[in-house]
Amino acid sequence: MIRALGAGLLAALVAATALPVQDRVPVVAGLEEMTRDWRFRLRGPLAPGGGVLIVMITDETAASAGGWPLPREVLARAVSALREAGAAAIGVDLLLVDEGGRTAADARLMEALALPAPAVIAVAAEAGKASALSADESAGLLAASYDTVYWPADAAPGSVEAAPVSFLLPLAPFRNAARLGHVMLDMGASGQPRAMRLAIPLGASFVPALPVELVRMAKGAAPADVTVLPGEGIDLGGLRLEAAQDFRAGINLLGGAGHVETVTLHALLDGAVDTERIAGRAVLIGTNVAAVGDSFATAFAPDVTGVEVLATVTDNLLTGRALREGTAAMGLGLVVILAGAVLAAAAGWWLPGRWAALAAGVLVLAEGTVAQMAFTSAYLAVPVVLPALATALGAGGGAALAAVNRARGGQAQPAREGRQVATIMFVDMAGSTALAESAASDVAVDRLRRFHRMTEQAVRAAGGRVEKYMGDGAMAVFAQAGGVHSPPVAALTAALRLCRQVEAWNVVEQKKGAVPVGIRIGIHAGPVTVARLGGDDLPDVTPTGDTVNVASRLEALAKEEGAVIAISDAVAAEAQGHPRARRLLKGFQELPPQQIRGRQGLLPVWVRRTG
CATH class of the missing domain: 1.20.1480 (hypothetical protein mp506/mpn330, domain 1)
Incomplete structure (x- = not known):
């Protein structure tokens, strides 16, 4: 054991x-991802917390505005409308990287992003290679990063291990007017979004994720109030965002497409959206324009847009429901x-x-x-x-x-000479004389061999060892050192199994016209003396003593009582003391204390009259 x-x-x-490295083993990662999908589906959709609103740029919006890319004048009007309606925070999930040449429109968008408090705009990020940023771009990214970091005592500043990341920043006028937040998602083996890094190391500072910046603004915390806690997460002026060692927070999917409350941008500009739906909420502007916006398969839907995933992450952070990995x-x-x-x-x-x-x-x-x-x-x-x-x-x-253990006899045999405790079982094949008289000698020998094999199989299966064969009988030993059960229970288990095997064997043999055989078993437990007996030519190390003699006498008593199995009270008491073994005594009858030949005093005995 x-x-x-x-x-x-x-x-x-x-x-x-x-x-710790399961995500790097494709088979394990793929299976884990599959089981996570099962867990989402078993749990079912979750109601959003209500703190997030999506303003979606649809195909209709783009058509009404003159096509794609959306004119910046239109985007500026949308941001201004959200401010006027009282949005707590505004995030723009659009990469403002094309020059466009529309100076007046750019100026209006810059003004809308900057006042009265900066909005947050998207920074594309891709793991796998380091950025080749200009000095101005690096300065802009660092200006938007969190630099108040509480490093653990055993970690030096800038010591967080992370894969290299390349960044694609908005044009300088926009990144200087707004806050920046990366929109890189960690994808699973099947290409589904599984997590988002709340912050990406950049030297000794950290570039926040766009949802983190949205939550910070919605909660009214200033950038100076933010503390990055490597190995734990981010503290937004009292609101703790938990994350794994690499700042990864699992995405707790809320539902399929449209599960987070969504309005269209053209409805917003047409005044068709009540200000009550906007006031006090974190608002994300994104797109589902065909062939433009990104979309992902999730456990709930085959095509959830990128802005909906970011809105889910934002909701997770606001409500404290991000998956904890x-x-x-x-x-x-x-x-x-x-x-x-x-x-x-x-x-x-x-x-x-x-x-x-x-x-x-x-x-x-x-x-x-x-x-x-x-x-x-x-x-x-x-x-x-x-x-x-x-x-x-x-x-x-x-x-x-x-x-x-069973193949070796469970190591149940006494291993060395001396006194020790064991359970002894004697087995005898009843009816062997009639078998010898009615069958040819080779048939009788064959059936005797079969009986010996069944005896050995039953004994080994219970963790015992056949010590010796004696004609049509055998002696088995179940020692304290081995076996699956306690030795007395193991011996009783072997006896019952052997009885069932002999019964099944008789059914088959009788159909062939053979004489059925019976079985008698005696079991006793107690101290034995392992002694070296025999002569020089045939030495035999075997258990001897009162326990062996009593087990042999019990086998003879079974014959006198017309029983199949006779056990001593020591064996019965051991079975009664184990709840799972009590069922083994079913069918046994306790006899009045018996006088055992060659032994003083009376011995309580239990017998079973049928196999």
């Missing part, structure tokens, strides 16, 4: 070691891995193959239930693939060790 638990711990160690999720994942692997290893050791597989399946289902509950109630993205793998490995390891 200890070795089985060791196998479970080893399986847990393997899975725990892989946990950091310490808490990984910690719970480690607990699930350890518990699942160890319990599965124990199941593999204690239970037969099919039941062990069923137990492992139940454990995986329980792990999935825990992950779903944590996902729904605490927004924890607890891993499920590696815990399931650890459970499977634990069950397999426990079962393999149990099989080896």
Whole structure:
């Protein structure tokens, strides 16, 4: 059993070691992403918090404004209308990078973005290569970054590890008039948006995500109030945004396309949107114009626009519902891995193959239930693939060790000379004389061999060892050191299994016209003395003593009582003391205390008269 638990711990160690790098293993990452989709669908859509509004530039909007790209005069009017309606924060998910040459319109847009408080506009970012920014671009990006950082005692400023990122900034007039926020999403193995980095390291400063800047503005916090906490998240003047070590916050999908409240830009400009729908809310301007706007497949819909994903992230941050992939999720994942692997290893050791597989399946289902509950109630993205793998490995390891243990006889035989405790079982094939008289000698020998094999199989399966064969009988030993169950319970299990096997064998043989055989078994538990007996030519190390003699006498008593199995009170008491083993005594009858030949005093005995 200890070795089985060791196998479970080893399986847990393997899975725990892989946990920090699971996203880098394509198979694991793909399966994890698939299970996360299942969790979203099982949970169902969530109602938005109500703090976010999308102003969508549609094909109709673009057509009415003269086509795409949208004239900046129109965008300036939209931003001004939102300010007049009392929007708490305004974000523009458009890359203002084309020169256009419309100076007056550009000036009006710059003014709309800057006053009375700067709006936030999008910065494109792509991981994989470093930016080649001009000095002016670098200055503009740093000016929009957070530079109040609380570095842990064991980390030097600028020591956050991150993949290189290239940035595409808006034109200088716009980036100087507004705040900047990156719109880079972390994509899953299937191309679905899974997370967003709340901040991207830039030297000793951090470039915020556009939703982070929106939340900061909506909450009325100044840039100077922001503190970046590497390894924990971002503090927006008292509002803590949790994130993983790399500032990644999982995207908690709310629903499909249109789930976040949306109005069209042309409806806004036409005065068809009540100011009550805008006042006090974080507003995002984006587009779903065909062949222009980006769109993504999610668990809820095949085509959710990029601005809707950003609105979802903003809602997550405002309501505290972003998926947590950091310490808490990984910690719970480690607990699930350890518990699942160890319990599965124990199941593999204690239970037969099919039941062990069923137990492992139940454990995986329980792990999935825990992950779903944590996902729904605490927004924890607890891993499920590696815990399931650890459970499977634990069950397999426990079962393999149990099989080896049984194949070796469970190490149940007394290993060395001396006094120790063991359970002794004597088996005798009743009716062997009639069999010898009615069948040819080779047939009788063949059936005797078959009986010996069945005896050995039943004993080994329960963790015991056949010590010796004696004609048509055998003596088996179940020692304290081995076996899946306690030795008396293991012996009783083997006896009942052997009875069932003999009954089934008789049914087959009788159909062939053969004489059925019976079986008698005696079991007793207690101290034995392992002694070296025999001569020089045929030495024999075997258990001896009162326990062996009583087990032999019980087998003879079974014949006298017309019983199949006779056990001592020591064996019955052991079975009664284990809730799962009490069922083994079904069909047994307690006799009045018996006088056992060659032994003083009376012995309580239990018999079973049918197999």
